[in-house]
Structures are given as structure tokens and as C-alpha cells.
Amino acid sequence: MEKQEQPVIELQDAVVTFKRNQESITALDHVSLTIEQGEIYGIIGYSGAGKSTLIRVINHLQVPTSGKVIVNGQALEELDSHQFQKARKKIGMIFQHFNLMNSRTVLNNVEFPLLGEKLSKAERREKALGLLKLVELEELAGAFPDQLSGGQKQRVAIARALANNPDILVSDEATSALDPKTTLSILKLLQRLNQQLGLTIVLITHEIQVIQTICHRVAVMEAGEIIEQGKVAEVFMRPKKQLTREFIDTSINVQEALKRIRQSNSQDLYVLKFIGDTTNQAVVTEMAQKFQVAANILFANVDQFDNLTVGVMILNLSGEVSAGVDYLRQQGVDVEVIKKEVRS
Numbered sequence: 039m040e041k042q043e044q045p046v047i048e049l050q051d052a053v054v055t056f057k058r059n060q061e062s063i064t065a066l067d068h069v070s071l072t073i074e075q076g077e078i079y080g081i082i083g084y085s086g087a088g089k090s091t092l093i094r095v096i097n098h099l100q101v102p103t104s105g106k107v108i109v110n111g112q113a114l115e116e117l118d119s120h121q122f123q124k125a126r127k128k129i130g131m132i133f134q135h136f137n138l139m140n141s142r143t144v145l146n147n148v149e150f151p152l153l154g155e156k157l158s159k160a161e162r163r164e165k166a167l168g169l170l171k172l173v174e175l176e177e178l179a180g181a182f183p184d185q186l187s188g189g190q191k192q193r194v195a196i197a198r199a200l201a202n203n204p205d206i207l208v209s210d211e212a213t214s215a216l217d218p219k220t221t222l223s224i225l226k227l228l229q230r231l232n233q234q235l236g237l238t239i240v241l242i243t244h245e246i247q248v249i250q251t252i253c254h255r256v257a258v259m260e261a262g263e264i265i266e267q268g269k270v271a272e273v274f275m276r277p278k279k280q281l282t283r284e285f286i287d288t289s290i291n292v293q294e295a296l297k298r299i300r301q302s303n304s305q306d307l308y309v310l311k312f313i314g315d316t317t318n319q320a321v322v323t324e325m326a327q328k329f330q331v332a333a334n335i336l337f338a339n340v341d342q343f344d345n346l347t348v349g350v351m352i353l354n355l356s357g358e359v360s361a362g363v364d365y366l367r368q369q370g371v372d373v374e375v376i377k378k379e380v381r382s
């Protein structure tokens with residue numbers, strides 16, 4: 039019973055340092071995290087933040103300089119080489135550039151990880167065809183990777199990653215080479231696999247939309263550290279760190295909107311953020327009526343984060359503004375005031 043309650047992945051104070059010439063680089067700087075069974079856990083950060091290193095540590099491809107990595111209750115360093123190989127197989131991996139073998143058919147690519155298993159040729163084939171069906175690609179079994187689109191290639195890579203029935207799938211920028219529509223279809227596939235197979239997914243990306251579309255929790259990485267983590271909607275709604283704000287603002291386009299509004303509007307601006315099922319329009323209308331405040335909506339955007347609605351509005355207010363703002367805050371609305379520009 040106890041086994042079910044322990045996290046599927048646990049990092050305790052993991053450090054990875056590399057030597058490059060005379061320099062020592064800290065790619066992971068005392069990272070601790072836990073990922074639960076069945077979660078889709080997203081890690082976001084700019085280039086060089088240490089995302090791939092983190093995922094390689096989880097995947098046992100990179101031995102940490104210090105700290106502990108526990109996957110499925112087993113500490114990596116306590117495994118003998120046989121157990122280590124076995125544990126590795128329970129973690130599937132997909133990459134930005136798919137890493138398929140071009141000289142083999144789609145079917146053979148998916149069969150490849152099964153070659154070392156005690157399966158007959160027919161069993162292997164059946165298993166691989168089943169996996170291709172799962173990713174909706176069975177009709178392309180005989181094609182070669184070069185004949186496929188990027189999205190189709192990634193589906194093959196996903197089928198191959200699932201060949202050994204992994205508990206965990208790690209994804210290193212798996213959608214970064216794809217257009218937005220294909221990205222969405224791959225994300226929906228990952229979401230279905232998560233729900234259908236109970237697969238735990240650890241996904242790294244530099245695109246906030248990826249996190250927003252399918253992740254349950256998110257960690258923000260900067261310079262080898264996790265600077266912030268939590269449920270997606272909570273982190274997005276109340277980011278504590280500047281970097282997190284930057285990612286979110288690019289998603290909701292708030293900074294862009296503010297800049298645009300500033301060009302023609304020199305009054306105080308009020309940035310309102312709503313979370314959950316508050317119908318933002320109604321609260322603003324109520325406030326305007328109750329307090330004789332005139333509200334002019336300059337920008338509004340509503341977004342969905344892991345089933346939570348997050349709305350943003352930028353307003354000009356006049357009248358009994360401070361009472362109105364107090365009221366909004368009492369209603370659970372996050373209000374930020376951006377003072378008018380003083381022209382010198």
C-alpha cells in the first residue's frame with residue numbers, strides 16, 4: 039500500500055557540474071522535486087537553464103555529481119547493472135528531432151526496443167502494430183521516416199518510446215520543431231496517453247503554451263535552479279518571480295497590450311486578473327454601479343489553464359476609484375495599478 043503513495047520520481051538536492059576547459063559549470067544547482075504517479079509535469083526555462091540535464095538525470099543518462107535520484111522507489115545508485123538496465127526501460131523518451139532510424143520502416147523503428155526481449159517475431163510485430171494503432175498511425179507501418187511529416191515522425195517516436203511499457207515518458211522539447219497545429223495534436227495525444235495508460239509525463243519546453251495546454255504542475259528553471267513550482271493555474275495567476283511573469287505575459291500578451299495602450303493613453307491603468315469561474319465582466323459592471331466608477335475596458339483576454347479560467351483586463355477608471363478597487367479586491371480579483379506616465 040505504501041508503494042502507491044510514494045512519488046514516482048524524487049530528486050533530492052541533485053547537483054550536476056560539468057568541467058569545460060578550466061571552468062566548472064553548474065548545470066543543476068541543488069534541485070529537489072517530487073512527481074506523482076499519473077502527473078503531467080512541465081519544466082520551463084530559457085536555453086541553458088538546465089532542463090535537458092534535469093531530464094537526463096531523471097532518465098539515468100546523467101549521474102548527478104551529488105544528491106539522490108529515486109524513481110519508482112529505487113535510488114539510482116543502489117541498483118546493480120542488471121536492475122539499472124531494467125529501470126531505464128521503464129522510462130521512455132522523446133526528443134525534438136525524433137531520432138528515428140531512416141533505413142528502417144516505421145514498424146521496424148517501433149519494434150527496435152523489443153529486439154532484446156523474449157518475444158517471438160509475431161508477438162513483436164503484434165505489439166508494435168498495437169502501439170502504432172494507439173498513436174493512430176497503423177496505416178503507415180510500412181513507410182520510411184523520410185516519407186513522414188514532423189508530426190507523424192513524432193508519433194512514431196512516441197510509439198517506440200512506449201514499446202517497453204514504461205511508467206514514465208520524458209519529453210525533451212518534443213514539439214519544438216513542429217508548427218502550432220501539429221504541436222497541439224501531439225499534446226492531445228500525450229494527454230490521451232496520460233489518461234488512458236496512467237502514464238506519468240515529464241515534459242520540458244521553452245513554450246508556455248505547451249505548459250498551459252496539458253500540464254498539471256509546472257517548474258520554472260533558471261541557471262540550474264528551480265525558482266518556482268506549483269499547480270499551473272496557481273503559478274500562472276500569482277507568479278512570484280520575474281522570469282515566470284515574462285513567460286506568462288508572452289502568453290496572455292499583457293505586456294504587448296500595455297505598450298500599445300500606452301501610446302495613446304496616459305492615464306492610470308488598472309490590470310485586473312481573474313481566476314476560476316468569476317465572470318469578470320459582471321464584477322466590473324457591479325463595481326461601476328455600486329461606486330459610481332466609470333470603467334473603460336481597453337483590453338480583455340480569457341485563457342484556459344488546466345481547466346481553470348484565467349481572465350485579464352486592462353481598464354481606465356474614473357470616479358470613486360479607490361473604493362471600487364477595494365471592492366474588486368474583496369471579490370478576489372487581483373488588481374495592479376500602473377501609474378500614468380509623467381512626461382518631463
Ligand SMILES: Nc1ncnc2c1ncn2[C@@H]1O[C@H](COP(=O)(O)OP(=O)(O)OP(=O)(O)O)[C@@H](O)[C@H]1O
Pocket residue numbers: 056057058063064065083084085086087088089090091092244
Ligand atoms: N556535457 C556537457 N559538458 C559541459 N557543459 C554542459 C554539458 N551539457 C550541458 N552543459 C551546460 O550545462 C548548462 C545546462 O545545459 P542544458 O542542456 O541542461 O540546458 P537546457 O535548458 O536544456 O537548454 P536548451 O533549451 O538550449 O536545450 C549549459 O550551460 C550547458 O552549456
Ligand SMILES: [Mg+2]
Pocket residue numbers: 089090091210
Ligand atoms: Mg535542452
